[in-house]
Amino acid sequence: MSAAELWGLFNHFLMLSLLAVGGAITTAPDMHRFLVTEHHWLTDAQFNASIAIAQAAPGPNVLFVAVLGWNTAGAWGAFATMAGILLPSTVVSLWATRWAAKHRESRGVRAFTSGMAPITLGLIVATGWLLTAPTHGHAVSMALVAATVVLTLRTKISPMWLVAGGALVGGFSSFFA
Numbered sequence: 001m002s003a004a005e006l007w008g009l010f011n012h013f014l015m016l017s018l019l020a021v022g023g024a025i026t027t028a029p030d031m032h033r034f035l036v037t038e039h040h041w042l043t044d045a046q047f048n049a050s051i052a053i054a055q056a057a058p059g060p061n062v063l064f065v066a067v068l069g070w071n072t073a074g075a076w077g078a079f080a081t082m083a084g085i086l087l088p089s090t091v092v093s094l095w096a097t098r099w100a101a102k103h104r105e106s107r108g109v110r111a112f113t114s115g116m117a118p119i120t121l122g123l124i125v126a127t128g129w130l131l132t133a134p135t136h137g138h139a140v141s142m143a144l145v146a147a148t149v150v151l152t153l154r155t156k157i158s159p160m161w162l163v164a165g166g167a168l169v170g171g172f173s174s175f176f177a
Contacts, residue, residue, distance in 0.1 A: 001041075001073040006080050009072065013065065013084025024062045024085055025051075031068060041072045062086070144169060 001009075012034050016027040028051065035042045042050070050071050054064035062085060069081030103109050135141030148162045 001077065005039075006073060006076055009069070009077060010080040010084045013069075013081045014088060017085045017088040020085070020089070024065055028064075031065075035068060035072060042068070046071055 013031075016024070016030060019030075020027045032044075032047055036044055036047050047068070050067040051064045054067040055061065057063060062082075065081045065085045066078045069077035069079070071077075073080070100109050100113075132142075132145050135145055144166060148166065151157055151162060152159055
């Protein structure tokens with residue numbers, strides 16, 4: 001891939017970052033259009049496999065962008081796509097954090113912070129409910145979920161230990177089922 005094509009790849013992902021309000025995955029259709037349909041750098045199968053591999057791996061969801069870049073142009077492609085997708089959001093986050101810290105006593109910032117707290121809590125509860133959907137209707141599973149919530153709220157036990165414990169219980173239950 002030429003330097004001009006890498007620059008175009010970087011610029012396209014830079015633009016997509018500004019559109020990725022729901023996360024980078026929301027721009028996957030345009031990534032497909034750009035990488036597969038328009039430039040033919042990837043096939044449909046390569047594009048789908050790139051996303052599937054990255055989503056299956058532990059870590060942030062945005063890693064699929066690096067895999068797409070790698071499959072497009074190797075290490076330089078991964079660098080171009082990740083720098084493009086991360087640079088705008090990082091700059092905006094740093095600016096907004098510094099601005100909010102500087103103006104934290106202003107009425108607008110306090111109102112925004114107070115208003116976002118219940119929204120954030122509601123989104124966390126909704127995510128938890130969605131993630132526990134397979135356990136709905138199973139008394140033992142729901143009891144484990146409830147115990148995890150109580151232990152998280154009442155103790156200083158790391159949630160990672162609770163996740164590990166849940167994995168062990170799930171493994172043993174599937175082993176004996």
